[in-house]
Amino acid sequence: MRIQCPFCGERDGGEFTYRGDASPVRPAADASEAAFFDYAYLRGNNAGDMLEHWYHGQGCRNWLVVKRNTRTHVISAAALAKAGTP
16 A cells, blocks of 8 residues: 655555544543543444544654545545644
């Protein structure tokens, strides 16, 4: 798998560390215990395009948000995590 890093260009997937789904949003500090449970433990099992966090540890050491198809593993977009979704 090849990932297009905004700083380093196209790189091998082995240079990156997968963190997981980039779509969950942390609940507010005053949210219920159930909301925190859902945030921490419940995840969908998407088939198709998904936004994911990847860390480029053997390169520029930036966090990326990568749009990847979970069926084909084709990566269609990548952007710095601090810049938002690709």
